[in-house]
């Protein structure tokens with residue numbers, strides 16, 4: 001193999017981004033990934049293990065790892081941390097009574113993990129299609145307040161976005177943000 005070919009291959013490889021999608025059960029992780037893939041979002045069932053999908057977006061290959069969020073599966077999340085560039089953390093805006101549980105898991109299992117230092121974080125507040133648009137900002141404010149990410153992370157390391165896995169609302173700015181990171 002010539003040097004040029006090696007350099008070209010390296011460049012293609014450099015455009016791979018590994019994304020781990022996590023969050024509580026029923027938050028909508030699988031639905032969001034299906035929406036990005038252009039698949040039928042109405043046919044989902046709880047993820048019992050994991051699934052990998054590659055999404056091509058503007059010259060980038062996003063390797064999206066979709067992991068189940070049920071309590072018994074959460075202890076296995078760390079098996080997937082290696083070489084992950086971005087963590088997507090999905091929150092269900094229709095179950096804000098679980099926001100504290102979501103925060104605890106995000107903090108203990110993600111933010112405080114040494115293995116994930118340097119990883120970018122995307123927080124998706126999902127299912128906003130069911131919210132009155134007038135509620136959007138207050139729901140976002142509530143999530144910002146509970147997660148209090150400024151305390152743990154630099155502002156350029158994370159983003160919090162309102163989205164809908166059903167309609168796709170809010171997802172393209174997130175894809176753009178992910179590929180614009182320094183990975």
Ligand SMILES: Nc1nc2c(ncn2[C@@H]2O[C@H](COP(=O)(O)OP(=O)(O)OP(=O)(O)O)[C@@H](O)[C@H]2O)c(=O)[nH]1
Pocket residue numbers: 023024025026027028029030031032041042044045046047048067068069070090126127128129130163164165166167
């Ligand atoms: N209204 C609405 N419902 C959604 C949306 N996204 C997901 N749901 C519903 O929420 C439920 C859970 O969706 P999943 O995508 O399976 O959730 P998950 O986070 O992958 O769940 P686990 O695999 O168990 O961790 C399903 O009934 C979805 O149809 C959304 O954007 N809007």
Ligand SMILES: [Mg+2]
Pocket residue numbers: 029030031045046047066067068069
């Ligand atoms: Mg799932």
